[in-house]
Amino acid sequence: xxxxxxxxxxxxxxxxxxxxxxxxxxxxxxxxxxxxxxxxxxxxxxxxxxxxxxxxxxxxxxxxxxxxxxxxxxxxxxxxxxxxxxxxxxxxxxxxxxxxxxxxxxxxxxxxxxxxxxxxxxxxxxxxxxxxxxxxxxxxxxxxxxxxxxxxxxxxxxx
Amino acid sequence: xxxxxxxxxxxxxxxxxxxxxxxxxxxxxxxxxxxxxxxxxxxxxxxxxxxxxxxxxxxxxxxxxxxxxxxxxxxxxxxxxxxxxxxxxx
Numbered sequence: 190x191x192x193x194x195x196x197x198x199x200x201x202x203x204x205x206x207x208x209x210x211x212x213x214x215x216x217x218x219x220x221x222x223x224x225x226x227x228x229x230x231x232x233x234x235x236x237x238x239x240x241x242x243x244x245x246x247x248x249x250x251x252x253x254x255x256x257x258x259x260x261x262x263x264x265x266x267x268x269x270x271x272x273x274x275x276x277x278x279x280x281x282x283x284x285x286x287x288x289x290x291x292x293x294x295x296x297x298x299x300x301x302x303x304x305x306x307x308x309x310x311x312x313x314x315x316x317x318x319x320x321x322x323x324x325x326x327x328x329x330x331x332x333x334x335x336x337x338x339x340x341x342x343x344x345x346x347x348x
Numbered sequence: 349x350x351x352x353x354x355x356x357x358x359x360x361x362x363x364x365x366x367x368x369x370x371x372x373x374x375x376x377x378x379x380x381x382x383x384x385x386x387x388x389x390x391x392x393x394x395x396x397x398x399x400x401x402x403x404x405x406x407x408x409x410x411x412x413x414x415x416x417x418x419x420x421x422x423x424x425x426x427x428x429x430x431x432x433x434x435x436x437x438x
Contacts, residue, residue, distance in 0.1 A: 209433045221370050228411070292438045
């Protein structure tokens, strides 16, 4: 079971690297698009465009940086407080579930950040709130499993 | 990236093309803007519009500074983001 979990986690790690790489690409291209908007605003004499573009450029970089720095810390905190209760098969299942939930949760949070960066690159703001909601849901789910798994282990009669 | 490497390579190639296209477009827009400001400044000087000429000079300088900042700042920010890309926390 641990071997199966390791295989799945390996795929998740590769997906993490892919999403992180794409996030960097989109952030850079989004920054360039905002610069383009800024230049257009300067030429047309539109102060609103220029200010929006400056805020957009900084927003893209800030959201990406905050995502990169905060998501690993949140994921590690939730995984550390994970399932260690019980023994035998229940413990193994619990550990596997904890690992998979940590991996999927981290990926979901990174996906939310990716959506937010794409949204800000396009000049929207709805994606950021959706991303925050997704991250909050994931954190809540990861915390919930730390309570639910020991209860389930006790229910199944684990030691 | 393992099994996702071909996907990343394809998207990275597309992104590189998009970057080149947008940089070219930005240069064209900046050059057209510079030409516009030059015309504005020339017209201002021709009939004694010192305000027009001053605006044109400030506009050209601002445009060049803006594009230069963009070309110098964005790659640095991109490098910063690439360097701070985290490893998988699980």
